[in-house]
Structures are given as C-alpha cells and as structure tokens.
Amino acid sequence: MTKPTTDKVAIVIISHSPDVASGTAEMVRKMSGQSVPVVSVGGDFEGGLGTDVEAIHRAYEEVFCDQGVLVIYDLGSAEMSAETARELLDPEKQEKVIISHAPLVEGAVLAGAVSASGGTLDEVKSAAEKKADAEEILPTSEDCIQSVKIHHKIGLHARPAVRFTEMAKGFEAEIRIKLENQSKWVDAKSIVRVMSLKARKGQVLNLQAEGPDADEAITTLIDFVENQFGEKQNEIE
Incomplete structure (x- = not known):
C-alpha cells in the first residue's frame, strides 16, 4: 500500500x-x-x-x-x-x-x-x-491596544492557536498579545508562547502591533477571534 x-x-x-x-x-x-x-x-x-x-x-x-x-x-x-x-x-x-x-x-x-x-x-x-512559560515582551507604547473576547469552546488552545499564529505570521508587523488580567505580553507568531497564555472561553485578549501593516493585522486578528478562528460549528463541537 x-x-x-x-x-x-x-x-x-x-x-x-x-x-x-x-x-x-x-x-x-x-x-x-x-x-x-x-x-x-x-x-x-x-x-x-x-x-x-x-x-x-x-x-x-x-x-x-x-x-x-x-x-x-x-x-x-x-x-x-x-x-x-x-x-x-x-x-x-x-x-x-x-x-x-x-x-x-x-x-x-x-x-x-x-x-x-x-x-x-x-x-x-x-x-x-520546553515548558510553555510565557516570555514577556514589552510593547513600546500602551497606545492602540485593542481587545476581543474569546468565544471559542476550547479557547486559544491547540487547533485555534495554530490557526491564529498562522494568520499572525502573514503580517510584517510585530504582534503581541496577552490576557486582559495578566501583565505579560507574548509573541503572537509563536505557537508555544500563544498556548502558554492558556486563554479560555470568556476571557478577554489584548492585542498590540507595530509595523507597516499593524492596523490591518489587529483588525484581521480580532475579526478572526470573533468568528471562532475560522471554524464551523461542527468543527468546534
């Protein structure tokens, strides 16, 4: 075979x-x-x-x-x-x-x-x-930080995290994310760092970006999170 x-x-x-x-x-x-x-x-x-x-x-x-x-x-x-x-x-x-x-x-x-x-x-x-401990990345400015609530059933883990980081890698901008109730920012293009946040359904994700396509990156990623990371209902279940 x-x-x-x-x-x-x-x-x-x-x-x-x-x-x-x-x-x-x-x-x-x-x-x-x-x-x-x-x-x-x-x-x-x-x-x-x-x-x-x-x-x-x-x-x-x-x-x-x-x-x-x-x-x-x-x-x-x-x-x-x-x-x-x-x-x-x-x-x-x-x-x-x-x-x-x-x-x-x-x-x-x-x-x-x-x-x-x-x-x-x-x-x-x-x-x-490696342990998925969050490595802190400090944004150069607290301006232009946007937020989005996670609605996906399993949160920002594994399959959704893979799709999220793949989308982030499509932009030139440096993109950082963190949970709203935490202080540490991580690289949105690193699957290990993104999963280290252990973001669950109902939690709020903060996003910040710098670079030529920063605004587009943030807008696209927020829309992606709001739309269940591009997954259909049967995939989520």
Whole structure:
C-alpha cells in the first residue's frame, strides 16, 4: 500500500498502556487537525501493560516521511524499546527518527500544534520539550491596544492557536498579545508562547502591533477571534 504524502513532521506516541497511547493520539488529532500524521503504540504483544519493539518499528515505518518523526514515550523502559525499534530501520531513516524526553500528553499536544503550523523536526522537538512559560515582551507604547473576547469552546488552545499564529505570521508587523488580567505580553507568531497564555472561553485578549501593516493585522486578528478562528460549528463541537 502506498503511504500518503505529507509535509508535516509525524508523531509516534508510545505508552505502556494501550488506552493511554490511543487516547493521547486522539487528543493530538483533535487539537491539531488531520494534517499531522500521528500513530500510537501501547502495551505489549499480548495487549497487556508493557511495550512491543516490533509494533513500534511498524509504527515508524507507517508514518515515516522526509520531514522526520518525533517519538514521545511515557516511562523509561519505553525509551529503550523506542531506541531498539529505531535500530531496525535503515540507517538513512534512523537519522530522521528523533526520540524526545517530553512529557507524554502535554509534549505530544505541543508537538502536534507546531507540526501542524509547518514546524521543522527540531522545532517540533523543541516545542514538545520546553515548558510553555510565557516570555514577556514589552510593547513600546500602551497606545492602540485593542481587545476581543474569546468565544471559542476550547479557547486559544491547540487547533485555534495554530490557526491564529498562522494568520499572525502573514503580517510584517510585530504582534503581541496577552490576557486582559495578566501583565505579560507574548509573541503572537509563536505557537508555544500563544498556548502558554492558556486563554479560555470568556476571557478577554489584548492585542498590540507595530509595523507597516499593524492596523490591518489587529483588525484581521480580532475579526478572526470573533468568528471562532475560522471554524464551523461542527468543527468546534
């Protein structure tokens, strides 16, 4: 069978528990959309708790692509299985399969979000492994700060965050955002920083921009937030 082509970094999720592995993978798919190849491998060859090197190897082969594969696991022995399975690949493929020490669920979700936005393998790995702590960026002026209330069911997380940062990247202006009740501004073009705000439905987002298309950027992004980040009702549900 011919594998579908993709321009996104693939993600393999390994857990001692089949339910944990499949549940995490499903969360990544729902948060990041269907463009990111995600496969889960959980349990031993009998379906109990443990790991299965052959199953992990098959997963690598299933989703392998030129953009690379990021592997995220739950416990220490799973890392050994992941490494052994990688050694079964052809040498040229081994170089593009990277095993990450990121926390399983949070790391996988962040990895999926960055992959969906077109990140490289290094960028996806970096996002998965770093804590999403907000890095403060101070605007040069408090003028021209505009606000918008978030109405999307899941807030500015994962899939909406990917769409928001992709739209922000389309402008030359430097764009900063923060929650109205917080003091720290973050780069609106960084998926990790945007998700670090943990903005929920009902919260108010402040936006500020500087650059040749600053006004257009703010107007467009506010409209985008007000219109559910471009998602239809069935996508939100």
